[in-house]
Amino acid sequence: KKDVEYGQYNGLPRQDQAMQKWRENRFGQFIHWGLYAIPGGIWEGKTYPYASEFLRGSAKIATSTWDSLIYQFDIPKYNPKEWAAIAKNMGVKYVTITTKHHEGFCLWPSEYTDFDIENTPYKKDLLREFVDAYTAVGIDVNFYYSVLDWHHPDWRYDIKSDEDRAAFERLKQFTKNQLVELVTRYPEVKGLWFDGTWDNSWKKSGQFSYELEKLLKNKRPGLIVNSRMRADEHGSRHFDSNGILMGDYESGYERRLPNPTDKEVLTRDWECCMTIPENQWGYHKDWSISHVKSPLELIEMLVQCTSQNGNFLLNFGPMGNGDIRPEEREVAKEIGEWMKVNSEAIYGCGPADLEKQDWGYYTYNEKNGKVYMTVFNNPVLGKYKIRLPKSHTLKKASLITKQVESLEIKQISPTDYFIIPDKINNKKPFVIILEIVDRASGKFHQKALT
Numbered sequence: 001k002k003d004v005e006y007g008q009y010n011g012l013p014r015q016d017q018a019m020q021k022w023r024e025n026r027f028g029q030f031i032h033w034g035l036y037a038i039p040g041g042i043w044e045g046k047t048y049p050y051a052s053e054f055l056r057g058s059a060k061i062a063t064s065t066w067d068s069l070i071y072q073f074d075i076p077k078y079n080p081k082e083w084a085a086i087a088k089n090m091g092v093k094y095v096t097i098t099t100k101h102h103e104g105f106c107l108w109p110s111e112y113t114d115f116d117i118e119n120t121p122y123k124k125d126l127l128r129e130f131v132d133a134y135t136a137v138g139i140d141v142n143f144y145y146s147v148l149d150w151h152h153p154d155w156r157y158d159i160k161s162d163e164d165r166a167a168f169e170r171l172k173q174f175t176k177n178q179l180v181e182l183v184t185r186y187p188e189v190k191g192l193w194f195d196g197t198w199d200n201s202w203k204k205s206g207q208f209s210y211e212l213e214k215l216l217k218n219k220r221p222g223l224i225v226n227s228r229m230r231a232d233e234h235g236s237r238h239f240d241s242n243g244i245l246m247g248d249y250e251s252g253y254e255r256r257l258p259n260p261t262d263k264e265v266l267t268r269d270w271e272c273c274m275t276i277p278e279n280q281w282g283y284h285k286d287w288s289i290s291h292v293k294s295p296l297e298l299i300e301m302l303v304q305c306t307s308q309n310g311n312f313l314l315n316f317g318p319m320g321n322g323d324i325r326p327e328e329r330e331v332a333k334e335i336g337e338w339m340k341v342n343s344e345a346i347y348g349c350g351p352a353d354l355e356k357q358d359w360g361y362y363t364y365n366e367k368n369g370k371v372y373m374t375v376f377n378n379p380v381l382g383k384y385k386i387r388l389p390k391s392h393t394l395k396k397a398s399l400i401t402k403q404v405e406s407l408e409i410k411q412i413s414p415t416d417y418f419i420i421p422d423k424i425n426n427k428k429p430f431v432i433i434l435e436i437v438d439r440a441s442g443k444f445h446q447k448a449l450t
């Protein structure tokens with residue numbers, strides 16, 4: 001065991017009400033919005049296929065040129081109430097918005113910089129309008145904040161000199177000021193999603209990030225912080241030098257999911273953040289340059305995350321004028337239609353602790369003891385195989401849509417059962433609700449008490 005003074009300090013997984021709500025939410029909307037949405041990946045008539053929020057670097061644009069985009073941020077179509085309605089209809093329970101991305105432009109009127117919404121033609125506190133609109137429809141609000149700040153003169157990638165040290169101390173103070181400002185001006189905020197924390201300068205600031213997390217949690221009791229915020233004093237990130245997760249949940253799954261049978265992730269809270277195109281967080285004008293995931297692909301990711309104790313944060317990149325692009329409206333509509341019928345298998349659900357089968361994923365709600373099977377792959381066999389521990393019995397299988405009272409079950413061995421549907425529904429992923437009794441306790445299926 002290494003001695004770690006600035007590693008994890010609270011026991012995980014957190015079981016307080018705020019964290020339980022975060023966990024039960026399961027499905028969130030990520031929003032990346034900033035000056036990068038104005039050029040949308042195209043500069044001087046050339047399309048850059050890289051992530052549009054990195055266009056400044058990809059197109060080698062001078063910082064002063066980039067920063068002058070602030071004068072074009074008039075966002076005539078910005079309509080946070082409509083954004084909130086789209087999110088509500090999609091079925092998300094929380095939202096995470098970029099208050100400041102790497103470019104350094106702040107969506108709120110910060111007293112610590114002029115590079116913010118106040119100095120745009122829009123002028124008003126866009127973030128306040130956003131928080132109010134989403135809160136009004138019952139969606140929890142979280143703030144993404146990039147420590148990496150390309151605009152700030154005191155940002156340093158590493159600390160190589162006394163000058164670097166002095167500059168980065170100013171940057172750290174600026175960072176602390178802005179974060180205290182955010183959790184104070186917007187007390188509704190439920191959590192902070194840190195990014196831009198991979199450089200050596202921050203990895204050498206373990207004590208600072210430790211004390212900053214504690215300060216913010218004192219200011220906003222219940223605040224939820226992702227593991228990406230922290231480095232310990234040895235420069236170890238996400239997990240401290242003793243392998244203990246820092247923050248309140250693991251935020252390492254970016255545009256990727258764990259292996260569906262990975263059991264290690266079941267032991268902790270985690271979240272996967274995902275783009276609809278291959279790799280665009282900010283708005284990109286041309287989505288033809290990469291694969292764009294279908295609603296069905298995205299629904300499968302949401303169900304897989306839930307089945308493995310993770311949350312799924314799906315990204316939207318609003319346009320430079322504040323409108324939501326048609327492709328994202330369509331995704332929200334189709335996912336919302338599926339969630340209207342099947343969200344019982346997602347909200348408040350987690351792993352079922354049953355052996356995964358090829359037809360899809362199990363999720364489990366420990367409050368009602370129900371196990372949900374979400375079917376994505378119809379077996380050629382025409383029957384869905386279930387394998388239970390010997391002490392369990394499959395009592396009943398029914399469609400969440402209640403089209404039929406119950407489905408035929410055939411036990412084929414002490415542990416294996418077939419569910420035999422009268423007809424195969426292969427248009428959309430569908431949910432079968434299982435009632436499984438543990439003969440030993442006579443109770444509904446309980447998660448293994450580990």
Ligand SMILES: COc1ccc([C@@H]2N[C@@H](C)[C@@H](O)[C@H]2O)cc1
Nearest residue numbers: 032051053101195196254273281
């Ligand atoms: C390859 O390096 C990076 C650095 C930053 C990112 C940022 N993290 C995502 C959550 C987006 O904010 C993306 O811009 C992605 C890849």
